[in-house]
Amino acid sequence: MNRLMDPINEARGRAGFPEVRGRRLRRTEPMRTMVRETILRPADLVYPLFITEGDNVRREVSSMPGVAQLSIDRLIEEVGTIAELGIPAILLFGIPDEKDAVGTGAYAPDGIVQRATRELKARYSDLLVITDVCLCEYTNHGHCGLLHGTDVDNDASLDLQAQTAISHVEAGADIVAPSNMMDGTVGVIRRALDNNGYETTPIMAYSAKYASGFYGPFRDAAASAPSFGDRRSYQMDPANGREALREVALDVAEGADIVMVKPALAYLDVIARVRASVDLPVAAYNVSGEYAMVKAAAANGWLDERRIVTEILTGIKRAGADIILTYHAKDLARWLREG
Ligand code: PBG
Numbered sequence: 001m002n003r004l005m006d007p008i009n010e011a012r013g014r015a016g017f018p019e020v021r022g023r024r025l026r027r028t029e030p031m032r033t034m035v036r037e038t039i040l041r042p043a044d045l046v047y048p049l050f051i052t053e054g055d056n057v058r059r060e061v062s063s064m065p066g067v068a069q070l071s072i073d074r075l076i077e078e079v080g081t082i083a084e085l086g087i088p089a090i091l092l093f094g095i096p097d098e099k100d101a102v103g104t105g106a107y108a109p110d111g112i113v114q115r116a117t118r119e120l121k122a123r124y125s126d127l128l129v130i131t132d133v134c135l136c137e138y139t140n141h142g143h144c145g146l147l148h149g150t151d152v153d154n155d156a157s158l159d160l161q162a163q164t165a166i167s168h169v170e171a172g173a174d175i176v177a178p179s180n181m182m183d184g185t186v187g188v189i190r191r192a193l194d195n196n197g198y199e200t201t202p203i204m205a206y207s208a209k210y211a212s213g214f215y216g217p218f219r220d221a222a223a224s225a226p227s228f229g230d231r232r233s234y235q236m237d238p239a240n241g242r243e244a245l246r247e248v249a250l251d252v253a254e255g256a257d258i259v260m261v262k263p264a265l266a267y268l269d270v271i272a273r274v275r276a277s278v279d280l281p282v283a284a285y286n287v288s289g290e291y292a293m294v295k296a297a298a299a300n301g302w303l304d305e306r307r308i309v310t311e312i313l314t315g316i317k318r319a320g321a322d323i324i325l326t327y328h329a330k331d332l333a334r335w336l337r338e339g
Contacts (some may be wrong), residue, residue: 008238015094038318040310044087046130046283047329050221051075052187063217064288065295067327069095070129079120083171085333089128091177091325092116093222096138102146103135107163111138114171121172130204131168133161133178133189142226144180144234152234154182161185162192169198177260178202179206181234187254202257204283208244208270211235214289216262221288244270245277252278258323263287265312268319275320284321286313306335 025035050069052059057071057287070100082090094112098103105111135157136144145157157180165176176193178185186205193201211232219225228261236243244267259278261271262285269320275282294312298305307327325331 020179038314040313040317040332040336041328042333043088044317044324045087045321045329045332046089046091046128046323046325047082047087048091048093048118048202048325048327049075049225050076050093050095051112053097053112061217061221063220063292064327065299066331067221067291069221072112072119073295075116076119076123079124082330083124083127085330085337087329087333088126089130090120090174091130091132092173093132094137095223099138099140101140103138103160106133106135106138106158109167109170111167114167117168117171117173128174130175130177131165131173133165133168133176133185134180135160135164136180136224136226137222141228142224143229144231145182150229154184154234157182158184158188162188164191165203166192166196166198169193169196169201171200171220175204175258176200177204177206179209179262181206181209181231181236183250184254186251186256190255203255204258204260205251205256206262206285207248207251207256207259208261208267208274210238210263210267212238212263212266212287212289214266214287216289217292218288238266241270241273245273248274248278253278256280258283260285260325261321263290264316264321265290266325268315271319271321281322282320283323283325284316284319286316286324286326286328288327306331308337 025031027174052069052071054071055073057073059069061067092113096112113131119227120129134144136142143152161178161180168176178189186203189203251259258281259274260283261267261274264284264286273282294308297303309332313324313332
């Protein structure tokens with residue numbers, strides 16, 4: 001209630017300063033801790049990983065310091081560290097050796113993500129393996145669906161997205177995350193999972209995914225830049241907020257279990273509006289370009305990395321995200337442990 005309108009406080013004459021002093025609760029660390037509204041936990045985090053063919057490969061991504069493409073054996077090692085830090089979930093992206101027009105590697109039973117998932121689940125049964133469901137890393141044109149001329153053909157792409165999701169779940173994926181932004185993709189995947197006996201597997205939908213310049217470093221990491229054109233005919237216009245609510249409502253109606261906003265930092269208002277519009281868990285993807293900016297500034301000594309990362313991720317959670325997908329996950333989990 002507005003203090004000025006509050007009859008009890010009116011009667012006490014406590015309309016504002018000097019009786020009211022915000023600084024009383026900021027005086028000491030125990031006081032600040034007691035009234036802190038937003039607290040980050042390792043359990044909030046998902047760590048994205050890039051898997052590549054070969055043995056003993058660790059190829060650093062130059063635009064994402066600390067992030068590397070890993071072969072499956074090195075991935076297994078890395079996931080040991082991640083699990084040990086209390087991070088409950090990873091998100092897998094595959095980089096196949098071969099690409100073709102129809103993205104065969106995306107839904108191949110022995111594709112890179114499928115093999116990595118099997119190996120991981122055999123060793124870390126409690127780890128949540130989330131898989132990105134999209135064709136762009138597997139098509140030679142780099143678009144997220146099938147081409148018809150130079151158009152991405154929505155309906156013709158849906159069955160392949162569903163096949164991709166099924167092949168991931170058959171390999172042991174705990175959650176599938178369609179990021180392709182085809183209309184109807186969540187519903188088609190939900191039905192396919194249900195018809196194949198996977199009715200208990202959740203879908204984390206990239207519901208409000210914007211056509212963003214902040215994906216630049218990711219496209220180096222995953223070798224998935226479109227060979228012509230851009231993704232604006234399927235990803236959202238950064239200018240639109242209401243449209244995000246419409247996309248979210250459609251994904252919820254189609255059976256999404258978790259809805260995502262991506263990127264995060266330039267879209268905190270969208271996270272807050274989505275949080276207010278649904279009662280499902282909301283995820284936010286703190287994407288590659290957001291990570292790269294912080295890393296570059298920190299490397300130059302322009303910003304204090306620990307402080308900035310904590311502030312950014314706290315802001316994303318405060319805006320309404322329950323789950324944060326971030327390349328800073330390992331660092332944050334370590335800092336939280338240090339206290
Ligand atoms: C596409 C996909 C992208 C990201 C996740 N899934 C890139 C794109 O749409 O071009 C970006 C993630 C990031 O930038 O960290 N399947």
